[in-house]
Amino acid sequence: MARTNTAPRGPGRPRASVDAAVFASTLRTVDELGYAGATMDRIAAAAGVAKTTIYRRWPSKGALIVDCLLDAFGPVPLSGASREAVLETAVRWTAAKIGEPGVGAAFAGVFTDAVSDPALRRLLATRFQAPYLEALEKRLGEPEQRMLFVIDVVVGTLLHRMGMTGEPMGEEDVDALVAMVVRELL
Numbered sequence: 001m002a003r004t005n006t007a008p009r010g011p012g013r014p015r016a017s018v019d020a021a022v023f024a025s026t027l028r029t030v031d032e033l034g035y036a037g038a039t040m041d042r043i044a045a046a047a048g049v050a051k052t053t054i055y056r057r058w059p060s061k062g063a064l065i066v067d068c069l070l071d072a073f074g075p076v077p078l079s080g081a082s083r084e085a086v087l088e089t090a091v092r093w094t095a096a097k098i099g100e101p102g103v104g105a106a107f108a109g110v111f112t113d114a115v116s117d118p119a120l121r122r123l124l125a126t127r128f129q130a131p132y133l134e135a136l137e138k139r140l141g142e143p144e145q146r147m148l149f150v151i152d153v154v155v156g157t158l159l160h161r162m163g164m165t166g167e168p169m170g171e172e173d174v175d176a177l178v179a180m181v182v183r184e185l186l
Helices: 015-037 040-047 051-057 061-073 083-098 103-115 118-140 144-165 171-185
Strands: none
Touching (some): 061 103, 083 103, 083 118, 083 171, 103 118, 103 144, 118 144, 144 171
């Protein structure tokens, strides 16, 4: 019987597997217990990993949530034949992502923590917002300040609705948000 030439794997699960388990457990825990109730202990238990495993990867709950959100959001879809279509797709995509279980609550929670934590605020700005901002600027040909305003209006409105009602924004209101943003920007 021929031997396969594979290098031995080190102990433990592969990093991608651990990250995926932790991200899924984070969103599930936030969805079930709220942002404040989603402690590192509870997230580790839900993921079936040691708390030290989490702290080796993420020095704080805020850092974990930022990476979890990056994973949940992925790249912004910027397709469409016109600038209006591109912006509409981006707004609807953002609304859908914020409406996913645990995502809106995680986003709102880390955003609130960042108000009084300058290091977390920098992390959110550089790791989370900057790639989306740059992609929108490039695709729509608009200046940074204009795109920041669009992000503020869209994300702020969606998170406000989630915070006030506990529910994502309905389709009719997303339609109105799209129309307002497209009309004002373009």
